[in-house]
Amino acid sequence: MPEQDFADGYLRYVRHKMVFILAALAVLIVAAGVSCLVDGRPIGVLDVYRIIWDHIAGARYEYATPEYWDDFVVCQMRLPRTVLAIVAGSSLAVCGTVMQSIMSNPLADPYTTGMSSGACLGAIIAIAMGFAFTGPSVYGIMGMSFLVALIPAFIVILVSRLISTSPATLILMGTIMSYLFGAINTLILVHQEGETLSAAYLWTIGSLDNVIWSDLWVPGIVSILGCSAMLAMSGKLNVMMMGDDQARSMGLDVDNFRTVLLLVLSVMVASIISFTGILGFVGLVAPHIVRMAIGSDNRFVIPASIAFGSALLLVTDTIARLVVFPYEIPVGIILMFIGGPLFLYVIIRKKGYGGIY
Template sequence: MTLAATERAAGSPGGGPRAGRATLAATLLVLTALLVLSATAALAIGSVRVPPGQVWGIVTHALGAGWVEPDWSGARETIVLDVRAPRVLLGAVVGAGLAVVGTAMQALLRNPLAEPYLLGVSSGASLGAVVVIVFSLTLFGAVSLSVAAFAGALGALLLVYATARTGGRITSVRLVLSGVAIAAVLTAATNLLLLTTERGNQAREVLAWTLGGLGGVNWGTLWLPAGALAVGVGVLLVQARNLNLLLAGEEAATTMGLDVGRFRARMFVLLSLVTGVLVAAAGPIGFVGLMLPHIVRLFVGGDHRRVLPTAALGGAVFLIWADVAARTVAAPLEIPVGVLTALCGGPFFLWLMRRDARRGTDRGAV
């Protein structure tokens, strides 16, 4: 199944350009409202319940725009502003970033199964994090884990490109194969470190990190993933037309004036760096970048000028609610959010494959 076939199955908004813009505007408006409501609920829900009205009062008062006198305790204000707010914002940033990166990866490779971790970035980040945990390294203080994870992701990217480059060119097939091979080697090194560690609590800590989670974030570390998201979304929106050209195939894109090889190389570097920052902040949270692009295309079609902003908002909403479930379903135990995203993503793709198989059978019968 190709990406173009997936988009034909999903369909595109009808009624002409004006109707398409109206549909996109309505979709973005609904998703923005849903994002605000989701963030409010996430700030309110937890072991200590905070009424939504108080949530808005605390937030607006902290921003200097409060219209009511504070009637809440200092403990509730601390919970909302210092514990939950950074976590909710990180969830929105990581969800949006993974959805956007996944959308672009599927277009660049013309493969509906492409996702942000395809080039071994998550395996490199995991190895960096495991080294810090197992050897108790604190060279960069509280951010040592994130720095090591990003360094591992960057190292994996450099290895993939070094092995995929032959004759001054990098093809998509060699890039993907190199990513798979490097990821396998790095995963083996990670498992070896885990098997040889002498303390069981380190293995549990590593397992929790590799399953992804939004805990432990604070305001001082939130700016980096937020900045990476802003840069990534901005560049991809500018390049949306070129992503659309790739849907027609490499030859058609070249005929339209696109240097496919150079464009792909630049985009792969950008997407891998953004993914490395997101993984360093929250661990490798799976299925968001694989699942959300397909869901979004069901509603807005395949034009990346529509898909990218819609995927960003949809991914933010999805991961916020996944984290709420992770915090509350088995409270006081917190489930790694990556477990819940996989539980959602697996059945969705089984349904997607069955749906496309039925459509292919119908088209063949006709």
């Protein structure tokens, strides 16, 4: 029965991908538990899950009992950072996946196209100059970083519409823009004292340090909304990957679709970057590894990137905290060490979808 074979084949196709996604999720859950163990107070791995579960179930402890401190350390000190890693990782990975599809450019990623540096510059302008649209609040910083992140996004759109350029040229422009933003950043920061400067410098590398629950609402909600929107769009993204002409003939308004998606992506990037600083390469590394494993069907690549990206950021962040134990190094550096070679590999490999030139 050929129909039966076809159905079986499809099931196998889906099962393979589901296994990958579930495996990534499993890694994520284990990594989340482990990331709550690092530093100070010794608590067992399984205890972490129990404590979190009890906390969610509403357990409250008397002040200063051992249970109280366990609960406090896990839920107030370590868990926010873990959650931020998951939120940031999933958002950035989705942004990378979507950008690579809509620009048919394997190197696209919020970092390489300059959006991250734009968002970072916006946040620094807002913080340093107290200049923001709704006052110096969280929303002001985010709004400012969103606005500046739009500049590279629109330059990318304009350039790709008006001049036919190769993907490599587009990325080169993004890189140049991030140099430019970096220089303006310096212009703003150069007269700060050593301590501020050093803090700002760490921030441009990107770190998940010092986060509390109340910071997490905005990025959390934005990234949940954004990721679900992109999941819903994944069919259309598949159409986009076939090239503009093909996509048009299938009835997709290519230019507007691309513009709307880039707007949404800028919001997502700005909401993350204004908290964490520039976390490069999550959006480049996660989708590429996912595609190597399960092919490039966006309906599966996007959920897989969500799971894999958050696991990646969580694991690298835990590594960053462990390498020189009592101190920690910014997670951005470790990402760069992974991302730089992968970037080179993507440039020079011979074949693959959407070749670079």
